[in-house]
Amino acid sequence: MTRSKQFRRKRAALERRLRTWWKVGRGLLSTRHPLLVHLIPMRRCNLSCTYCNEYDDFSAPVPTAEMFRRVDRLAGLGTSVITISGGEPTLHPDLDEIIARIRQHGMIAGLITNGYLLTPERIERLNRAGLEYLQISIDNVTPDEVSKKSLKVLDRKLQWLAEHAEFHVNINSVVGGGIRTPEDALVIARRSLELGLTSSVGIIHDGGGQLRPLGPVEQKVYREIKALQRQGLFRLHGLGFAPRLDHFQEDIANGHPHEWRCRAGARYLYICEDGLVHYCSQQRGYPGIPLEQYTPGDLRREYFTQKGCAPNCTISCVQQIAMVDNWRHPQTLPSPRPQPDHLAQLQTTMREES
Ligand code: SF4
Numbered sequence: 001m002t003r004s005k006q007f008r009r010k011r012a013a014l015e016r017r018l019r020t021w022w023k024v025g026r027g028l029l030s031t032r033h034p035l036l037v038h039l040i041p042m043r044r045c046n047l048s049c050t051y052c053n054e055y056d057d058f059s060a061p062v063p064t065a066e067m068f069r070r071v072d073r074l075a076g077l078g079t080s081v082i083t084i085s086g087g088e089p090t091l092h093p094d095l096d097e098i099i100a101r102i103r104q105h106g107m108i109a110g111l112i113t114n115g116y117l118l119t120p121e122r123i124e125r126l127n128r129a130g131l132e133y134l135q136i137s138i139d140n141v142t143p144d145e146v147s148k149k150s151l152k153v154l155d156r157k158l159q160w161l162a163e164h165a166e167f168h169v170n171i172n173s174v175v176g177g178g179i180r181t182p183e184d185a186l187v188i189a190r191r192s193l194e195l196g197l198t199s200s201v202g203i204i205h206d207g208g209g210q211l212r213p214l215g216p217v218e219q220k221v222y223r224e225i226k227a228l229q230r231q232g233l234f235r236l237h238g239l240g241f242a243p244r245l246d247h248f249q250e251d252i253a254n255g256h257p258h259e260w261r262c263r264a265g266a267r268y269l270y271i272c273e274d275g276l277v278h279y280c281s282q283q284r285g286y287p288g289i290p291l292e293q294y295t296p297g298d299l300r301r302e303y304f305t306q307k308g309c310a311p312n313c314t315i316s317c318v319q320q321i322a323m324v325d326n327w328r329h330p331q332t333l334p335s336p337r338p339q340p341d342h343l344a345q346l347q348t349t350m351r352e353e354s
Pocket residue numbers: 045046047048049052053054055086087088114149
């Protein structure tokens with residue numbers, strides 16, 4: 001790597017860290033704006049993971065002018081971070097322009113991709129667009145019928161990212177239902193750290209974002225990755241300690257309900273390709289209001305609304321965002337959806353009655 005590239009990368013890392021802490025501070029001072037938004041420019045995906053309910057194989061990209069309107073509206077609501085997701089967002093022809101629009105408003109720009117379309121040239125274009133965070137989820141070491149997001153296929157892409165990216169790169173591995181070899185997650189985490197990238201681990205949820213308890217081997221793998229992760233954070237930040245922001249995952253890994261306040265619809269928004277605001281990718285339909293009609297009043301209502309799915313939720317990005325507010329403002333408005341337990345009870349009663 002050239003000296004000027006090293007310098008640009010260090011400067012970008014410093015700026016990113018300062019901007020992130022500034023946004024966190026602003027989030028602590030005011031509860032009236034979204035901290036993180038997942039924005040979908042493209043529902044189509046070039047892969048077809050069998051567990052996924054977030055893609056199709058036919059839909060067109062959202063028109064760029066419409067994406068700009070949505071970014072502008074989110075800036076108007078005071079959003080801190082927009083992460084572009086999908087489907088596969090790198091299929092969108094004007095992804096770089098959308099990222100640049102986010103940055104023009106002073107918001108932090110992130111991207112979640114399966115990584116298949118990354119090349120050195122594409123990574124340099126993302127640098128120039130102003131991307132700040134990128135995440136790839138890798139499911140296994142070798143492709144199988146469940147997922148082709150595999151280390152063997154993506155390793156070259158990770159090497160290119162390590163060499164060219166001026167943005168932060170995190171590799172997420174997963175444990176839980178459907179993944180045949182839980183130990184793969186450990187191999188993926190080790191390889192990410194070896195390349196100087198950070199690594200995280202997610203726990204696979206069911207179709208409603210709800211917990212599926214881990215078996216003993218999965219629990220062991222999960223704990224080993226967490227230990228590795230702490231070493232990685234230690235290296236990355238040069239701290240004398242590694243911060244713990246994942247206590248909720250301990251409960252999830254142990255199969256216990258977690259006590260927290262989900263602020264989806266207020267501090268976290270999921271904007272689908274049709275421009276509707278949803279709680280999250282797994283609770284689409286609520287509140288289901290078009291973004292252009294979403295008001296500070298809607299943000300306030302959802303901030304105080306309980307979410308019945310919260311105790312067994314595994315959606316880690318929403319849980320991380322909620323930590324800014326978990327200590328304050330109990331939620332007093334009832335959940336618009338029945339509690340999952342009530343649903344199960346209802347189904348049992350219906351079965352017994354039929
Ligand atoms: S790559 Fe991502 S969006 Fe595409 S099918 Fe797999 S999990 Fe779904």
